[in-house]
Amino acid sequence: MTSSVNRNAEAIRKYGLFIDGKEVPTDRLMECMNPFTGEPWAMVADAEEADVDRAVAAARSAFDEGPWHSLTATQRGALLRRLGDIIKRDAEELARIESTDNGKLYRETFGQWQYIAEHFYYFAGMADKLQGDVVASDRPNFFIYTRREPLGVVAAITPWNSPGLLLTYKLAPGLAAGCTFVVKPSEHASVSTIELGKRIKEAGFPDGVYNVITGQGRIGAALVKHPGIDKVAFTGATETGKAIAASAAQNLTRVSLELGGKSPNVVFADADLDVAANGAIAGIFGASGQTCMAGSRLLVEESVHDALLEKIVALSRKIRLGDPISSDTEMGPMANVPQFNKVLEYLDVAARDGAVVASGGAADSENGGLFIEPTILTNVTNDMRIAREEVFGPILSVIKFRNEAEAIALANDTRFGLAAAVWTQNIHRGHRVAHQLRAGTVWINAYRVVSFAAPFGGYKESGIGRENGLDGIREYTETKSVYVEMTGEPRDPFKLG
Structure with a gap:
């Protein structure tokens, strides 16, 4: 057609x-x-x-x-x-x-x-x-x-x-x-x-x-x-x-x-890291991060932090930016100039607060226009502005945790509560943590899935x-x-x- x-x-x-x-x-x-x-x-x-x-x-x-x-x-x-x-x-x-x-x-x-x-x-x-x-x-x-x-x-x-x-x-x-x-x-x-x-x-x-x-x-x-x-x-x-x-x-x-949301994507050490890495990428870079349920906070058990970070950085660098109409494009531009400028301002704020860029971190010079590189930030703590405020752009903040109790506390330490995800191969932990997360939608080993039959809010x-x-x-x-x-x-x- x-x-x-x-x-x-x-x-x-x-x-x-x-x-x-x-x-x-x-x-x-x-x-x-x-x-x-x-x-x-x-x-x-x-x-x-x-x-x-x-x-x-x-x-x-x-x-x-x-x-x-x-x-x-x-x-x-x-x-x-x-x-x-x-x-x-x-x-x-x-x-x-x-x-x-x-x-x-x-x-x-x-x-x-x-x-x-x-x-x-x-x-x-x-x-x-x-x-x-x-x-x-x-x-x-x-x-x-x-x-x-x-x-x-x-x-x-x-x-x-x-x-x-x-x-x-x-x-x-x-x-x-x-x-x-x-x-x-x-x-x-x-x-x-x-x-x-x-x-x-x-x-x-x-x-x-x-x-x-x-x-x-x-x-x-x-x-x-x-x-x-x-x-x-x-x-x-x-x-x-x-x-x-x-x-x-x-x-x-x-x-x-x-x-709005500042949704936590919680990855435990027993998770399938390849599956979790794909879920983290889809959760934040789908729709160029311009979605209320974006998984903008990636909470990772410290024993697998480096291994998971390596995987998601490698995946992020393969994301193809370009014409949103093209079937080859995997991430489009920011939707408008004010949003483009807002996301760049948050990158400056994150740098001043001590976050470290693991991948991306700037406007995309190759495509020009309103494109921003898929960005992954490490050395983020949950009290930083980049971890507290909704950015609505392709910026992922990676935060370490030591145990299940700390993961739940960090996930719930936000004024938002729209969505969350738990990645684990332990069925007991998956349900246990999902029940304690203060969010209207919780996924277990998935992200960014909705249904007309399920309440959303x-x-x-x-x-x-x-x-x-x-x-x-x-x-x-x-x-x-x-x-x-x-x-x-x-x-x-x-x-x-």
């Missing part, structure tokens, strides 16, 4: 807003830069607060009174299945669009968009499985039951690293539950979110169910504080998540926040709430209790019950 994306910017695409099932043109536009070429390849709308009002009104109308309001859960499931089919059909084009927008490897974005279709199939099947309960009443004259009802209008605010997948974490369960959406993607990667709107329209979803407003951060702030929003679902930096929670609290708007400052699985869809519902009086006899108006 020939992609319609023109990566040489010979014909720059222009996108308006997507509101109430229609593309809304505007003269206010922002450039989208291809991080590999450094050239603009598309332009998207730079929305104003009045556009936020229009998008929220469309979503509110669809939820309260439109055709969406009257659909059964089974009918919603059918629409989700149809959307999954369309996404699977167009996965190649959507992947090329996303890789052009944020520099992520095409082979990864293509795999993600194929898997996104599976998310919609999964939640299509769950749409009419959301059941209430019959409550064992303590009052013989009352029948009590509960209903799970859709929460309402959701503001989904998504990041630039995996815009399609991380939107799907919110959109698939939310639509299955019966909610409507206003989406604010990152200004650094908006195009795939707009393109998804066209597929949602083709699938037959009623107008107003899915709306997209693009623009700078002020637009996201206006959306969060809007009184017409019932829930904010956000993925991004922890400090931004805190600001969103504070703003949403003014209207008591519900929030789910999937935030963080402990501590890594977030609030869960995405995916049964826990994920419940985040988009309210529970209502219904009391039915059984006798029809008059009651004492001054007596409770």
